[in-house]
Amino acid sequence: MALSLIYKNHNFGLLWLAQFVSFVGDGVFQIGMVWWLVNKTHSGTLLGLIMSVSFIPAVILGPFAGTLADRAPPKRLLISSDLIRAALLLLFAWISHQDKLEVWHLFVLTGLLSASGIFYSPTTLTVIPRVVTPERIDEAMALHAIIRDLSKLLGPTAGGALMIWFSVADVFMIDAFSFLFSAICILIMRIEKHSCSQTQEGIFSQLMEGFAYVRKETILFDVLIGFSLLNLFAVPILVLIPIMIADVFHRGSVELGMCEGALSLGSVLAGLGFDYFFKGVPLSRLLVRTLGFSGFLFLGFAIIPNFYVFLGGLLCLGGCFITVNVGILTLFQQVVAPEMKGRFFSLVETISSALFPITLALAGFSADKIGVAETLAICGIGTFILTFRFAKIKGLSTLDLSKTPKSGGG
Incomplete structure (x- = not known):
């Protein structure tokens, strides 16, 4: 069964767990941020704009993400992405704890989080063939595809419940710790070195x-x-x-x-x-x-x-x-x-x-x-x-x- 790949293949299991935890953390963060913004401003325009900001880095940097994922050491790229996002969230959690969080802070945070995470998914796709045998690639890809659907189901539900008892600063910290957990998982993985041909076409x-x-x-x-x-x-x-x-x-x-x-x-x-x-x-x-x-x-x-x-x-x-x-x-x-x-x-x-x-x-x-x-x-x-x-x-x-x-x- 495909699920056996998670607990029998140590490296793939760590990669899958890292993604799952960080994606659920993202869902918790998204609900917390949106709910704070809606209650503070009651502005659909601001909500639409802040959601737009999260996609702008994908438009600008997206075409280059795959190229960098092919060329840079994947472990370094994944851990750097996780640590940068964790640091950003901890910084803005501190700002929120000081009761100084403003709407413009969320625009900055959303844009920086999106930009620092744009290379994560394509890099993950380059790692999977290095930690899974060729005959089980299809199972690995199926499990990889399920992660986002499961996290979109669990993250927002958990985030909505957590906002009853916790502040938006606490939600930011939860997401930050999810990235730190992901970085630790990636750190203890063993990823084979891989040399790939690079196209000269622009x-x-x-x-x-x-x-x-x-x-x-x-x-x-x-x-x-x-x-x-x-x-x-x-x-x-x-x-x-x-x-x-x-x-x-x-x-x-x-x-x-x-x-x-x-x-x-x-x-x-x-x-x-x-x-x-x-x-x-x-x-x-x-x-x-x-x-x-x-x-x-x-x-x-x-x-x-x-x-x-x-x-x-x-x-x-x-x-x-x-x-x-x-x-x-x-x-x-x-x-x-x-x-x-x-x-x-x-x-x-x-x-x-x-x-x-x-x-x-x-x-x-x-x-x-x-x-x-x-x-x-x-x-x-x-x-x-x-x-x-x-x-x-x-x-x-x-x-x-x-x-x-x-x-x-x-």
Whole structure:
């Protein structure tokens, strides 16, 4: 079984545990920070902007992260990333304990945490083949993929509960100690030295080649445009959840953690059952029905301001998100030529990263200026429009999901 890899392979088990603990700590920190900000400012604009800041380093530094991960000693890179983030969190925890924490501090902290952690994930991916035998790589990758889903489920739930008894400074310290724990795990790992060939091709030229390839493949271009636009209407829910909890339902941090956890739980359940329920389903039918249902959910949130309806709807929405994501990524795996996949997925990642901060900022601004319900309604209408767009993409109806990759969901 794949789980045996964690406790039988000492080095992989340490790597997995380091990631899991630090990701759960991140979830606790995120809830604490968001709840402090919402209660202090009641500003959707500020919430959207601070969430945007966390993605800006990914836009600027993301294309270089993989290159550095290939060239730098992985142990040094991982430990440095953990220690820098721990030091930042301890510093800002001290500031908070002095009752001097201001909103601008969170902008600085979020940006620095994101920048110092941008190289962590690609470096981890370079380490896995060095600590796992080739015949068990697929199991290792599945366990690696599960970490984020589990941490997104446990972190926010724990963070919401902790905010009842602890201050935001204590939450910062919990996340700091999670990074220190991660650094200790990495320190005692044994990682084989690895020499890899380095491409001389520039990152910008790779992106341009990927774009030229997409322009020639009509179905890829149409789906990529639709996939990118979908971010404009799906991502705002990340900003709107805390505002709904605080200002519409007048609930507390526990309920915020429950809602964040419900969205992640829906993703986990749909990801686990995807192959069973949707294998062989025409891709156009899957996308149209799932997107259409997502649109109804957004409109339902706008029309029925009830906490339990919202909680159940988020569970369903999380399932819709992962279903669309896996379906579209499966299409890309089937259609993109093998020699172009690196360039193509680099292009996809760059476009997605660039849209996230813009979308989050707009969502917060919209919630303040026209209202949360109205913003949710716009998300629903926009999703419906994209549903019709996907239904009209030529050639999409001829593709099915019979070749769904056995990767870890998301």
